[in-house]
């Protein structure tokens with residue numbers, strides 16, 4: 001049991017035990033995830049980091065009920081992932097913004113809520129509030145193609161947050177952006193997370209992004225993906241840009257780098 005799990009306020013949201021995913025294939029089945037034991041607590045910001053093809057996206061998809069498992073167990077809020085999905089536990093942000101180019105920014109954020117048949121006026125209000133939270137007030141009537149990549153990704157985040165998911169799943173949401181924009185969005189996401197105390201599961205290739213954002217970093221090995229190390233971050237919950245230059249940040253980044261290296265052996 002980790003230090004975080006020993007805390008009496010710790011509430012598990014995601015629990016996986018001996019989880020395996022094997023993708024069937026005509027020639028050779030792909031063993032994507034091997035014996036994954038993971039507990040994610042309420043309000044944690046958990047990053048999954050590891051080399052390409054190690055199963056990060058697969059793990060995210062399993063938790064979100066987008067991928068079946070081969071063996072083991074997965075519980076989300078004491079439910080199966082499928083029950084959790086029906087209870088609308090998830091918000092999902094992909095690497096590409098996946099916005100509808102022929103709908104305005106406001107309409108894009110409203111769409112999932114309209115599909116849920118919520119009253120239009122209420123939906124409009126929620127969408128406007130969420131856009132303001134990601135710093136896009138005044139852009140409601142623009143079309144996605146009129147925005148930069150970083151702004152489009154902020155629209156995706158507003159859309160995912162609109163129906164107040166219990167867990168926000170983010171699959172390399174800033175992977176396609178330049179470093180300056182990425183650092184800026186990291187800071188915005190950190191502030192949003194701090195304010196809302198939402199549980200986030202975040203896939204990244206970037207050590208500094210994982211260190212800057214996470215309360216827990218899950219380091220994975222090359223295929224078949226297994227967990228090499230689970231690192232509880234010693235950094236304070238509230239983080240500023242200056243933290244990136246601190247000794248604690250540099251040490252933690254080195255710890256992640258070492259774990260990645262060990263996992264590759």
Ligand SMILES: Nc1ncnc2c1ncn2[C@@H]1O[C@H](COP(=O)(O)OP(=O)(O)OP(=O)(O)O)[C@@H](O)[C@H]1O
Pocket residue numbers: 023024030031032050051052053054055056057058059223
């Ligand atoms: N639907 C599928 N059918 C067969 N194999 C798959 C399928 N989806 C993923 N895989 C394989 O499973 C392994 C894990 O893939 P996954 O996308 O989860 O890795 P990842 O760590 O997210 O990779 P990346 O960092 O490159 O996005 C890879 O070898 C991939 O080719």
